Amino acid sequence: MSGADGGATFLRLLLLVVGAVALALVAPFLQALLSAGLVAYLVAPVNRRLATRLGPTVGTTVTILATVVVAVVPLALVVGVAAEQALAVARTASLPDAAAVQAGLRPWLAPMPELDGFTGPLVDALRMGFRGLLGGVLGVLGGIPGFLVGTVVFLFALFYLLRDGERLLGWLRRAAPLDPATADRLVERTDALLWAAVVGNVAVAGVQAVLTAVGFVALGIENVVFWGLATFLLSLLPIIGASIVWLPAVGYLLLVGRVPAAAVLLVYGSVVVSGSDNLVRPLVMQRGTDLNAAVLVLGIFGGVSLFGFVGLFVGPVILGLAKSLVDVLAGIPDERHGHR
Structure with missing residues (x-):
C-alpha cells in the first residue's frame, strides 16, 4: 500500500471516529436542530429579502425577532388558552349540560350492575392516577433546564442556518461526490x-x-x-x-x-x-x-x-x-x- 493510499485510509478511519463522536454530541439536541431547520426553511424567503436590504447579520436577527413576535407569542397564547379550556372540558360534571348528558345516557347505563363493590379498587386506582399525575408534573418541572438549553441551541442553529444556509448548501454540493x-x-x-x-x-x-x-x-x-x-x-x-x-x-x-x-x-x-x-x-x-x-x-x-x-x-x-x-x-x- 502506497503512502498516499495509507493516508487516505487513515483519514477515512479518522472521519468515522470523529463523525461518531460528533453524532453523540449532537444527538441530545436533535429535536432542537431539526426544529430549527424546519423553521429556517419556512422563513428563508423573508430572510433573503431582509438580508438584501439590511445585511446578513442584521436581516437574520430581524427575521428571528419577527418570527417570535408573529408566530411564537400568538401560538403560546393559544396553547395557554387551550390548556385552560382542556381543564374545563375535563370537569364535565360542572358543565351546564351535564345533567342532560346524564339523562341521555341513563337508559344505556340502567342495565349495568351496581358498582358499589368496586369502590375500594376505584379509590386505589384514582390514588395511583393522582400519584402518576404528580410525578408527571415534577418531571415537567425537572425538565425545564433541559428545555432552556434546547431553546438556546434552537435559536443559535436557526440564526446560523438563516445567515449561512446558502454557504452550507454550497459546501454540501462540493463535498458530495455527485455530478x-x-x-x-x-x-x-x-x-x-x-x-x-x-x-x-x-x-x-x-x-x-x-x-x-x-x-x-x-x-x-x-x-x-x-x-x-x-x-x-x-x-x-x-x-x-x-x-x-x-x-x-x-x-x-x-x-x-x-x-x-x-x-x-x-x-x-x-x-x-x-x-x-x-x-x-x-x-x-x-x-x-x-x-x-x-x-x-x-x-x-x-x-x-x-x-x-x-x-x-x-x-x-x-x-x-x-x-x-x-x-x-x-x-x-x-x-x-x-x-x-
Whole structure:
C-alpha cells in the first residue's frame, strides 16, 4: 500500500471516529436542530429579502425577532388558552349540560350492575392516577433546564442556518461526490418533500381547525379554542383527520336533545370541514409533491417515535428522500419532470 493510499485510509478511519463522536454530541439536541431547520426553511424567503436590504447579520436577527413576535407569542397564547379550556372540558360534571348528558345516557347505563363493590379498587386506582399525575408534573418541572438549553441551541442553529444556509448548501454540493445534475435533482426533491410535509399538511390542518371552530361557535359549543387546537393536531395525522373531533360533537348534541344542531353539524362537518381537504391540498401541493399515503403514515408515526413532535414533518421527508435516492441509483426518471 502506497503512502498516499495509507493516508487516505487513515483519514477515512479518522472521519468515522470523529463523525461518531460528533453524532453523540449532537444527538441530545436533535429535536432542537431539526426544529430549527424546519423553521429556517419556512422563513428563508423573508430572510433573503431582509438580508438584501439590511445585511446578513442584521436581516437574520430581524427575521428571528419577527418570527417570535408573529408566530411564537400568538401560538403560546393559544396553547395557554387551550390548556385552560382542556381543564374545563375535563370537569364535565360542572358543565351546564351535564345533567342532560346524564339523562341521555341513563337508559344505556340502567342495565349495568351496581358498582358499589368496586369502590375500594376505584379509590386505589384514582390514588395511583393522582400519584402518576404528580410525578408527571415534577418531571415537567425537572425538565425545564433541559428545555432552556434546547431553546438556546434552537435559536443559535436557526440564526446560523438563516445567515449561512446558502454557504452550507454550497459546501454540501462540493463535498458530495455527485455530478451537478444529480445534486440539483436531490435538492429539488428535498424542497418538494419539505413543502408537502410542512406547508401542505399544516395548511390543510389549519383550515380544518378554523372551520371546525367556526362551526362550534355557530352552534354554541363551548371551549372552541381547545377543540380547534385538537382538530389542528389530529388533522396532521393521516386517516384520523378532523372527523374525530366533530363526529363526537354530533353525538354530544344528540345526547342533550339538540337534534337539529346535530344534523347541521353532521352535514357541515362532512361537506365543509372534511371536504376542505380536497380543495386546499391541491392548491398548496402545486409547488410540492403528493406523498404516498403509506409513506405518509409510516413517516409520521415513525418520525414521532424517533424525534417527537417534529417527527410529524421530518419522518415523511426522510422516507420520501430515501425513495428519491433509490430512484437516482437505479436511474429511474423523475416522475414530475421526466428527466434522468
